[in-house]
Amino acid sequence: xxxxxxxxxxxxxxxxxxxxxxxxxxxxxxxxxxxxxxxxxxxxxxxxxxxxxxxxxxxxxxxxxxxxxxxxxxxxxxxxxxxxxxxxxxxxxxxxxxxxxxxxxxxxxxxxxxxxxxxxxxxxxxxxxxxxxxxxxxxxxxxxxxxxxxxxxxxxxxxxxxxxxxxxxxxxxxxxxxxxxxxxxxxxxxxxxxxxxxxxxxxxxxxxxxxxxxxxxxxxxxxxxxxxxxxxxxxxxxxxxxxxxxxxxxxxxxxxxxxxxxxxxxxxxxxxxxxxxxxxxxxxxxxxxxxxxxxxxxxxxxxxxxxxxxxxxxxxxxxxxxxxxxxxxxxxxxxxxxxxxxxxxxxxxxxx
Amino acid sequence: xxxxxxxxxxxxxxxxxxxxxxxxxxxxxxxxxxxxxxxxxxxxxxxxxxxxxxxxxxxxxxxxxxxxxxxxxxxxxxxxxxxxxxxxxxxxxxxxxxxxxxxxxxxxxxxxxxxxxxxxxxxxxxxxxxxxxxxxxxxxxxxxxxxxxxxxxxxxxxxxxxxxxxxxxxxxxxxxxxxxxxxxxxxxxxxxxxxxxxxxxxxxxxxxxxxxxxxxxxxxxxxxxxxxxxxxxxxxxxxxxxxxxxxxxxxxxxxxxxxxxxxxxxxxxxxxxxxxxxxxxxxxxxxxxxxxxxxxxxxxxxxxxxxxxxxxxxxxxxxxxxxxxxxxxxxxxxxxxxxxxxxxxxxxxxxx
DNA sequence: ACGGTTGATGTAATCGTTTACAAGTACCAT
DNA sequence: ATGGTACTTGTAAACGATTACATCAACCGT
Numbered sequence: 001x002x003x004x005x006x007x008x009x010x011x012x013x014x015x016x017x018x019x020x021x022x023x024x025x026x027x028x029x030x031x032x033x034x035x036x037x038x039x040x041x042x043x044x045x046x047x048x049x050x051x052x053x054x055x056x057x058x059x060x061x062x063x064x065x066x067x068x069x070x071x072x073x074x075x076x077x078x079x080x081x082x083x084x085x086x087x088x089x090x091x092x093x094x095x096x097x098x099x100x101x102x103x104x105x106x107x108x109x110x111x112x113x114x115x116x117x118x119x120x121x122x123x124x125x126x127x128x129x130x131x132x133x134x135x136x137x138x139x140x141x142x143x144x145x146x147x148x149x150x151x152x153x154x155x156x157x158x159x160x161x162x163x164x165x166x167x168x169x170x171x172x173x174x175x176x177x178x179x180x181x182x183x184x185x186x187x188x189x190x191x192x193x194x195x196x197x198x199x200x201x202x203x204x205x206x207x208x209x210x211x212x213x214x215x216x217x218x219x220x221x222x223x224x225x226x227x228x229x230x231x232x233x234x235x236x237x238x239x240x241x242x243x244x245x246x247x248x249x250x251x252x253x254x255x256x257x258x259x260x261x262x263x264x265x266x267x268x269x270x271x272x273x274x275x276x277x278x279x280x281x282x283x284x285x286x287x288x289x290x291x292x293x294x295x296x297x298x299x300x301x302x303x304x305x306x307x308x309x310x311x312x313x314x315x316x317x318x319x320x321x322x323x324x325x326x327x328x329x330x331x332x333x334x335x336x337x338x339x340x341x342x343x344x345x346x347x348x349x350x351x352x
Numbered sequence: 353x354x355x356x357x358x359x360x361x362x363x364x365x366x367x368x369x370x371x372x373x374x375x376x377x378x379x380x381x382x383x384x385x386x387x388x389x390x391x392x393x394x395x396x397x398x399x400x401x402x403x404x405x406x407x408x409x410x411x412x413x414x415x416x417x418x419x420x421x422x423x424x425x426x427x428x429x430x431x432x433x434x435x436x437x438x439x440x441x442x443x444x445x446x447x448x449x450x451x452x453x454x455x456x457x458x459x460x461x462x463x464x465x466x467x468x469x470x471x472x473x474x475x476x477x478x479x480x481x482x483x484x485x486x487x488x489x490x491x492x493x494x495x496x497x498x499x500x501x502x503x504x505x506x507x508x509x510x511x512x513x514x515x516x517x518x519x520x521x522x523x524x525x526x527x528x529x530x531x532x533x534x535x536x537x538x539x540x541x542x543x544x545x546x547x548x549x550x551x552x553x554x555x556x557x558x559x560x561x562x563x564x565x566x567x568x569x570x571x572x573x574x575x576x577x578x579x580x581x582x583x584x585x586x587x588x589x590x591x592x593x594x595x596x597x598x599x600x601x602x603x604x605x606x607x608x609x610x611x612x613x614x615x616x617x618x619x620x621x622x623x624x625x626x627x628x629x630x631x632x633x634x635x636x637x638x639x640x641x642x643x644x645x646x647x648x649x650x651x652x653x654x655x656x657x658x659x660x661x662x663x664x665x666x667x668x669x670x671x672x673x674x675x676x677x678x679x680x681x682x683x684x685x686x687x688x689x690x691x692x693x694x695x696x697x698x699x700x701x702x703x704x
Numbered sequence: 705a706c707g708g709t710t711g712a713t714g715t716a717a718t719c720g721t722t723t724a725c726a727a728g729t730a731c732c733a734t
Numbered sequence: 735a736t737g738g739t740a741c742t743t744g745t746a747a748a749c750g751a752t753t754a755c756a757t758c759a760a761c762c763g764t
Contacts, residue, residue: 007720018744023722033742053471054415055720058406058749065447073434074634079426083452095417098450100435119405227638253635260638282426283605286579286612288640359750370714375752385712407750410719706764714757719750726745734736 006047015043026051063121065095066309070126071152073100075225075253077279077298078126081150084302085124092310094121101127120145122309128152128195146312146320150305152195160312162304162328166196169294169332170203170248171210173276176292176334177246178211181342182274186219186244188233188254200250200278219244223254230257237273238265245343246274252281252293259287259339270341280335290337297330304328358399367395378403417447418474418661423481423504425452427577427605429631429650430478433502436654437476444662446473453479472497474661480504480547498664498672502657504547512664514656514680518548521646521684522555522600523562525628528644528686529598530563533694534626538571538596540585540606552602552630571596575606582609589625590617597695598626604633604645611639611691622693632687642689649682656680 012019017036025032025040032040043049057064066089070078086096097120122145125135132154135147149161170187177185187204190197201220208215218240221233230249234257237243249255255277259269269275269289277284277293284291308326364371369388377384377392384392395401409416418441422430438448449472474497477487484506487499501513522539529537539556542549553572560567573588575581582601586609589595601607607629611621621627621641629636629645636643660678 008722009720019721020723020745021743024743027722031742036742052410052720054406054410055749056722058404058410058751059720059722061749063406074428074431076426076428076431079428079431082425082450086452095449097447098434100438227634231638256635257638260640260642263640282579283608283635286583286609288612288615290612360752361750371751372715372753373713376713379752383712388712404750407719408752410721411750411752413719707762709762710760712758712760715755717754718752722748724745724747726743728743729741730739731741732737732739734738 005052006049007052008049010047011040011043011049014047015039063119064093065097065120066122066124067097067099067120068124068126069099069101069130071101071129073098076281076283077251077253080298081126081302081305084299084304085306086302087299088303088306088310092306101130122313123147124305124309125149125153126151128154129191129193130154132156144317146309146315146317148305148309148312150301155195158325160308160326162301162308162330164296164301164330164332166199167203167206169278170200170250171207172203172332172334173248173278173294174204174207175211176336177248177274177276177340178207178213180246180274180340182244182246183213183343184219184242184244184246185213186221186237186247188221188223188230188247188249188258190250190254191224192222197250204248221247223250225251225253227253227257227260230254230259231261232257234258234261234265234267237262238267244273246276246340248276248278250278252277252279252284252291255291255293255339256284256287259289259291269339272344274340274343276334276340285337287339289339292337292340293335295333295335297332301330304330357404358401359404360401362399363392363395363401366399367391415471415473416445417449417472418476419449419451419472420476420478421451421453421482422478423453425450428633428635429603429605432650433478433654433657436651436656437658438654439651440655440658440662444658453482474665475499476657476661477501477505478503480506481543481545482506484508496669498661498667498669500657500661500664502653507547510677512660512678514653514660514682516648516653516682516684518551519555519558521630522552522602523559524555524684524686525600525630525646526556526559527563528688529600529626529628529692530559530565532598532626532692534596534598535565535695536571536594536596536598537565538573538589538599540573540575540582540599540601540610542602542606543576544574549602556600573599575602577603577605579605579609579612582606582611583613584609586610586613586617586619589614590619596625598628598692600628600630602630604629604631604636604643607643607645607691608636608639611641611643621691624696626692626695628686628692637689639691641691644689644692645687647685647687649684653682656682 008019008022011022017040021032021036022040025037029037053064068082068085082098089096125147135157147159149159151163153161153163174185185208187201189201205215221236223229223233230253233254249258255275259275262269267273277291280293280295284293360371360374363374367374369392373384373388374392377389381389405416420434420437434450441448477499487509499511501511503515505513505515526537537560539553541553557567570592573585575585582605585606601610607627611627614621619625629643632645632647636645
């Protein structure tokens with residue numbers, strides 16, 4: 001008894017033409033005569049016809065969707081990137097499938113299945129900690145959907161990517177602290193093995209070394225980008241004898257967790273210690289104190305990654321190996337707000 | 353020259369059976385003999401076969417995907433809800449399409465097309481401000497994909513929904529302030545016309561009236577759930593003569609924006625004014641001061657909405673009109689942290 | 705020995721499009 | 735009249751699965 005949705009055949013009958021003509025009216029109107037076109041359009045609105053995307057995609061051997069793999073949907077950092085991706089992708093007629101790669105259960109190995117070659121036309125990977133095999137063993141090269149990295153990446157996998165210069169960014173953050181007069185500068189790191197952790201730590205080191213300042217292991221606090229790990233780092237900072245007067249956190253969330261915990265322990269920012277974050281989340285401007293941080297052009301990162309993927313999807317699979325692998329490095333800038341200030345006077349006296 | 357991905361036919365040939373048998377081995381293994389099953393499994397791994405979802409869905413007249421419509425991906429409030437939805441939905445074999453309903457450009461009317469009946473098997477709507485017509489004119493009832501509301505909803509549209517008791521929640525928040533001794537209590541509202549705005553404002557009013565306290569229009573500040581609007585409200589609060597000693601904000605983001613701006617103006621929370629938020633975002637526990645707020649079970653809201661939708665999708669379209677429309681109201685609780693305290697002494701003296 | 709039941713498999717239609725190819729028409733130059 | 739273009743349109747074969755129905759073998763009780 002369930003009536004079916006009208007199909008292209010119903011339109012064809014209503015218009016008195018063949019299904020081929022209807023199809024052509026829709027996908028390449030310029031080849032059908034004006035008169036027929038009108039008739040078909042009328043028939044379409046009469047019947048209330050809507051294209052069945054599944055059928056089209058089956059025939060065209062496409063899926064009409066791309067997938068985005070990200071480590072943590074809960075992190076507001078990704079929201080704007082997703083907007084950028086969605087903006088470009090839906091303009092190009094693609095759906096965007098978002099997949100949080102943190103397994104909900106320990107035995108959650110469904111997602112290699114998920115993004116096997118015939119589920120999506122392309123992949124944007126925002127997670128550099130994914131299993132390499134998983135990413136590579138997605139069917140034979142001929143049928144594998146193209147992939148681009150954004151923000152994070154995996155060194156061993158040569159793929160198009162759009163990133164920022166993390167090393168230079170952290171260098172800039174630390175230089176800022178040094179310019180303010182800080183001589184003892186610490187760093188709260190991201191999760192171990194993460195590329196961002198490595199490059200940002202390196203930038204921090206290089207800035208310190210370039211200024212001839214100490215680069216002490218006990219001033220590099222472990223973390224994992226989360227609020228909680230920032231708070232934990234604050235606890236360890238408090239216990240550090242001879243502790244740094246300024247800290248550069250590898251993410252805004254850690255910076256906020258750090259400052260939050262310090263506040264609970266009656267340590268003031270920036271009076272007692274300066275903090276520079278990384279990312280420039282919306283909330284940081286409203287935080288107490290407003291956070292000095294590295295601004296990332298997140299929407300633009302998303303847009304660029306999407307455009308790059310679109311580009312790659314256009315290249316036939318067998319040619320994709322050839323030619324240079326596109327790279328894009330977007331500029332970042334330091335946003336000075338109120339979480340940084342010259343070091344406290346007593347600390348300045350202590351310094352060499 | 354591009355080699356094709358192996359199809360069910362290749363497997364059938366390799367196993368020396370018909371495609372029907374292969375299909376059955378995959379979708380209802382119990383009906384094929386053990387011997388054949390083995391052979392087919394072997395053939396599958398030999399050929400590296402992967403099911404083509406598009407083909408299956410076309411044949412089954414499903415899309416294998418559901419869509420989530422939300423007002424703002426950037427709002428961290430939605431992230432956990434999405435996790436909950438994704439958890440249940442992908443366990444059930446569905447993809448989750450996330451759509452931010454804020455138009456990227458003024459003429460962005462692409463999405464009525466987007467969620468027309470044949471694009472998704474179901475809809476979860478987290479945005480109560482959507483155009484009613486848009487939501488209802490999605491093809492004939494027989495082919496329309498089922499829809500459930502979560503968090504927000506539209507009163508005129510009778511659909512399954514999972515919510516919290518917003519009225520009671522705000523009542524609880526305000527009672528807490530009254531118990532602390534506050535006599536002048538304000539409210540920062542959400543966007544006009546939003547159901548959450550209305551119900552939370554109502555809860556606030558009722559708590560005040562029940563306690564015999566004044567309910568003054570100039571203590572109800574306009575807002576739109578955003579950080580910025582919270583900051584704006586703070587500005588107006590400062591200008592209010594005879595202002596409230598406590599404020600209940602209809603969202604955590606507004607509460608944080610409110611407090612941030614107050615801090616900039618040297619007004620202390622909770623010493624000078626108490627603030628209660630709504631939502632219990634992760635960050636609020638790390639905010640300065642940690643925020644007293646209403647906790648929403650966000651993951652569970654997502655899960656429940658997903659389960660409810662799955663349920664509805666099982667019912668044949670023509671029967672969906674019949675029977676009661678399921679409703680689920682999840683419990684919330686007040687989380688007391690440090691942004692609330694008894695009113696300042698001078699204010700207490702002023703009070704009746 | 706025979707009809708009936710059960711279980712396993714194959715045959716072929718179907719889902720709703722797209723598109724290579726064929727075919728038809730109109731027009732023009734020869 | 736003939737053949738050649740240039741346009742339009744139609745015919746029918748894909749795309750890769752699922753599934754109703756038919757078939758067939760094996761087994762059982764009488």
